Amino acid sequence: MKDQAKKPLGLERVKKWLYAKGLEERSAGCVLCGSCYGHGPANPYEDVPGPKEKCPPYEFYRFQRHTPKSRWLMAQRVFHGLDPITPELKEVVYTCTNCLMCQELCGVRNDGYGPWDITVAMREELTLKDGPLEAHRPLFEGLREHDNPWAQPKTQRGHWADGLGLKKLGDATAATLLFAGCSADRPDGKAGAVALAKLMKSSGVQFAVIGEAEKCCGLHAYDLGFREEYDRLQEENLAMIKRAAVREVVVACGSCQRAWREHAKVAGSGVEVFHGAQYVAELVQSGRLKFTQTIRKKATYHDSCHLGRGCGVYEEPRTILRAIPGVELVEMARNRRWSWCCGGGGGVPEAYPELAKWNADDRMREAKETGADIMLTSSALCQRSFAGCGAGALPIQDLLEFASQAV
Ligand code: SF4
Ligand code: SF4
Structure with a gap:
């Protein structure tokens, strides 16, 4: 990729935050306060007390080396050549579930460079x-x-939309694009993408999908440190929407929303990104979509880390649930900003499945404590995590799939 060689990557990219005293104005490193993992008082910079449990790998392993603070200190030492890269160091770095809780809690940085x-x-x-x-x-x-990331050949992509009669971008330009995400052709993500398409169609929205040519949003590449792949995917996705004159991207998965929000910043003004829950909440509030069927169920909603802390989308899913006749929304103790991770991000299920399973089981325990009949999510990665909870777990369903039953 052109200019790739000039772009700082790795620790060079965050160099100024690796010097505790700061080389430039407003740069500072970790001050070792412990707010990102400790069980003591909440972050003194915060006006809302944080949760008791903060960093999932620390709660699971219970060693200081698995805290966000330690990861920051290790990064400093590796950057200065004081520590070698060892399997033990890698284990600490890759057990982060990318839940973004430390980013939410750390009072040192609020400029996009936190732990x-x-x-x-x-x-x-x-x-x-x-x-x-x-x-x-x-x-x-x-x-x-x-x-x-799931290594599905292109011939296996786009089948989620079979039989729905949707317009494809290759055939025409479209102001609104439904970006289904890489999980749409897998069991964890298909129902959510199909429900979003049906709800948009029944509300009279003109939109197109990409089909087999859809590429990953890049979230996995970014979160796992494959920065060159992320930059390539961002560039190719942006070129695709530019060619097709897309002005509005509606994504079916909470994780895609985090990546597309960054792409939109690079695209500049004129491109807006919405998660399906935001889009459908707006359709409901504007009266273009009405829920006419009653669903007599007690439901709890799991805020995905990427859609919640990553993008600040908390209220729209609840707006949808409150609009469905018969639904009683019951909240888990840790909700919205303080939602507990499902363990499904950051490549943790692939590398440390015991940590991922513990995380999902702990969240499922909390969901069951609400007395809910069902747990709803807006992310395919969360669906994948909870699907592994086994016997005694609550049924788990995509929020929009659930909502589409009320139309
Ligand atoms: S993102 Fe979550 S898992 Fe990773 S270090 Fe921060 S709090 Fe821990
Ligand atoms: S990473 Fe932030 S919250 Fe955690 S110990 Fe360092 S300064 Fe405190």
Whole structure:
């Protein structure tokens, strides 16, 4: 890719935050306050007390080295050449579930460079020096060869829309694009993408889908430290929407929303990105979509880390649920900003499945404590995590799939 060589990657990219005293104005590193993982008082910079449990890998392993603070300190030492890259160091760096809780809590940085950004930069550094973690190699190769982390050949992509009669971008330009995401052709993501398309269609929205040519949004590439793949996917996705004159991207998965929000910033003004829950909430509020069927169920909603803390989308899913006759919304103790991670992000299920399973089970326990009949999510990665909870777990369903039953 042109100009790639000039672009700082890895720890070089976050260099100014690796010097505790700061080389430039407003740069500062971790001050070791412990707010991102400790069980003591909440972050003193915050006006809303944070949760008792903060960083999932720390709660699971219970060693200080698995805290966001330690990851930041390790990054400093690796950057200055004081520590070698060892398997133990890699384990600490790659057990981060990318839940973004430390980013929400850390009072030192609020300019987009917090503890989680440092962890991602460390992953970039490790990829540059050592290549991907062995457990992540299939994701890496999948992205490189098939443009999706699940290594699905293009002939297997786009089938989620079979029989729905949707317009494809290749046939025409479209102001509104439904971006289905790489999970749409897998069990975890198909129902959500289909429901979003049906709800948009029944509300009279003119839109198109990409079909088999759809490429990954790049989220996995970014979060796992495959920065060059992320930059390529961002460039190609932006070129695609420019060619097709797309002005509005509606995504079916909470994780895609986090990546597309960044792409929209690069695209500049004129391109808006919405998660399906935001889009459908607007259709409901404007009266273009009406829920006429009653669903007598007690439902709890799991805020995905990427859609919630990553994009600040908390109220729209609840707006949809409150508009469905018969639905009683019951909240888990840890909700919205303080929602507990499902363990499904950051490549943790592939590399540390015992941590991912513990995380999902703990969240499922909390969901059951509400007395709900069902748990709803807006992310395919969360669906995948909860699908592994096994016997005794609540049924889990995509929010929009659930809502589409009320139309
Ligand atoms: S993003 Fe989450 S798992 Fe990763 S270091 Fe921060 S709090 Fe821990
Ligand atoms: S990463 Fe932020 S919240 Fe955590 S110990 Fe350092 S300064 Fe405190």
